[in-house]
Amino acid sequence: xxxxxxxxxxxxxxxxxxxxxxxxxxxxxxxxxxxxxxxxxxxxxxxxxxxxxxxxxxxxxxxxxxxxxxxxxxxxxxxxxxxxxxxxxxxxxxxxxxxxxxxxxxxxxxxxxxxxxxxxxxxxxxxxxxxxxxxxxxxxxxxxxxxxxxxxxxxxxxxxxxxxxxxxxxxxxxxxxxxxxxxxxxxxxxxxxxxxxxxxxxxxxxxxxxxxxxxxxxxxxxxxxxxxxxxxxxxxxxxxxxxxxxxxxxxxxxxxxxxxxxxxxxxxxxxxxxxxxxxxxxxxxxxxxxxxxxxxxxxxxxxxxxxxxxxxxxxxxxxxxxxxxxxxxxxxxxxxxxxxxxxxxxxxxxxxxxxxxxxxxxxxxxxxxxxxxxxxxxxxxxxxxxxxxxxxxxxx
Numbered sequence: 001x002x003x004x005x006x007x008x009x010x011x012x013x014x015x016x017x018x019x020x021x022x023x024x025x026x027x028x029x030x031x032x033x034x035x036x037x038x039x040x041x042x043x044x045x046x047x048x049x050x051x052x053x054x055x056x057x058x059x060x061x062x063x064x065x066x067x068x069x070x071x072x073x074x075x076x077x078x079x080x081x082x083x084x085x086x087x088x089x090x091x092x093x094x095x096x097x098x099x100x101x102x103x104x105x106x107x108x109x110x111x112x113x114x115x116x117x118x119x120x121x122x123x124x125x126x127x128x129x130x131x132x133x134x135x136x137x138x139x140x141x142x143x144x145x146x147x148x149x150x151x152x153x154x155x156x157x158x159x160x161x162x163x164x165x166x167x168x169x170x171x172x173x174x175x176x177x178x179x180x181x182x183x184x185x186x187x188x189x190x191x192x193x194x195x196x197x198x199x200x201x202x203x204x205x206x207x208x209x210x211x212x213x214x215x216x217x218x219x220x221x222x223x224x225x226x227x228x229x230x231x232x233x234x235x236x237x238x239x240x241x242x243x244x245x246x247x248x249x250x251x252x253x254x255x256x257x258x259x260x261x262x263x264x265x266x267x268x269x270x271x272x273x274x275x276x277x278x279x280x281x282x283x284x285x286x287x288x289x290x291x292x293x294x295x296x297x298x299x300x301x302x303x304x305x306x307x308x309x310x311x312x313x314x315x316x317x318x319x320x321x322x323x324x325x326x327x328x329x330x331x332x333x334x335x336x337x338x339x340x341x342x343x344x345x346x347x348x349x350x351x352x353x354x355x356x357x358x359x360x361x362x363x364x365x366x367x368x369x370x371x372x373x374x375x376x377x378x379x380x381x382x383x384x385x386x387x388x389x390x391x392x393x394x395x396x
Contacts, residue, residue, distance in 0.1 A: 045077040046133055048087075048145045052095045053118065054103055055152035062118065062150060069102050070095060080134040084113050084123055087133065091149035109151045116146040241297040249294035253287050256280050263318050267304065267326045271296050279318045286314035286337060288321065289350070292328065299330035311335060314350060 052071040053062040065071025074094050078087060088111060096106040103109070113121045115136075124130055125139075137145060256262040261281040265288055269275050272295060279287055288304060303311045304326045311329075312320060314337050337350040 044080045046080050046137065046145065047075055048078045048133070048147055049073050049075050050087075050091050050094065051146070051148045052091070053114065053148050053150045055150075062152075065095075070097075078133055080132065080137075082133050084121055084131050087147065088113050088149065091147075095149060103151070104153060108154055110154055112150045114148045114150045115140075116148075118148065118150075120150065121147075238297075241300050244300060245294055245297055248290045251287075251290040252294050253280070253283065253290075263322045265318065265321045265326065266324075267292055267328055269296070269328050270330070271298060281319065283318045284314060285312050285316045285318055285321065286350070288318060288326075289314050289334070299328070301331055301334045303329045303331050303335060305329055 051073045052065040054065050054071075055061070056063045076090060076094070078090060082090075091113070092106060092111065095101060096109075099106045115121060121131060121136075125135065129135065133145070137143075255278050262278045263281055263283075264276060264278055266274065266276045267288070269292065275292070275295065277291055285304065292304070293302070304321075305311050306321075306324055306326060312326070313335050334350050
């Protein structure tokens with residue numbers, strides 16, 4: 001009987017212990033569900049479009065900063081209970097990343113917050129209430145809020161006052177540096193009324209400065225001379241190209257009439273693209289060279305080649321270019337006018353270019369020809385024919 005009563009007692013204790021554990025687990029689950037059902041407090045925000053206005057010294061007014069310069073209009077979520085300082089801080093983080101912008105550092109700027117009318121907003125309302133975004137929305141009766149961060153560089157006194165603490169420390173450090181002699185090898189103390197170093201040292205410093213100045217001046221002169229030569233070279237090149245183009249233009253022959261026999265020539269120009277023109281059947285390729293060269297200043301010297309890459313000489317007949325596409329290839333020297341390798345007879349645009357400015361687009365001048373009419377004896381023309389025509393003829 002006694003053993004049975006002990007077993008029942010143990011059984012009751014185990015049952016009570018299990019019931020307590022179950023009740024604790026139920027309470028924990030109930031508390032978690034209750035906490036999850038409780039609504040979390042969310043801060044209400046509003047959409048605000050923030051821009052940036054910076055004061056321009058040239059225009060003497062505030063000008064909107066474009067997106068390319070780090071400005072633009074940004075749309076951000078701002079708490080409805082945010083005041084002016086909090087909104088300015090949000091704008092500064094947008095437009096002054098790392099505390100700087102293209103106009104300078106943030107610490108050197110005067111910043112303020114303005115509305116869409118460019119009116120500066122105050123910290124408190126006229127009624128004495130603190131400014132909040134909710135109050136501004138209610139006052140303007142608008143759903144889309146436009147605000148602008150207004151910035152302006154501080155003047156020198158203001159900047160000097162704002163950095164006075166830093167400047168004092170810098171001045172102290174500078175004063176301590178000034179106590180160190182410039183020439184430590186001299187090992188002597190410099191008084192306020194004493195000059196820097198000896199006269200020999202000062203003379204050496206002056207000569208070194210004069211030498212550096214002379215070297216810098218010579219370098220500047222070389223740069224200016226190089227620039228002048230480049231400009232002169234460009235002007236000479238443009239003048240040469242224009243003179244050559246005009247010479248070719250004067251030699252361009254007229255197009256044949258509709259009833260005349262003709263040859264259609266097409267050329268692939270590197271600048272103008274595909275160009276075409278008609279030529280007489282009896283014309284030579286020199287006429288094609290003159291026509292192509294008269295259309296553009298570049299290329300200055302060129303060759304006309306067929307599809308096989310073979311150069312067509314100016315002395316060839318124009319009929320070799322019929323029903324084919326010619327390609328314009330830039331070169332140092334254009335082909336000779338008559339025979340390849342013969343430089344005795346050439347016009348501008350043909351042959352070697354070393355003396356092109358001395359060439360003419362007409363017949364060359366012969367030094368044996370008289371240069372003035374005073375060398376010619378001119379006799380008046382008689383009405384009746386002369387009795388003796390030639391020296392060999394006898395009198396008539």
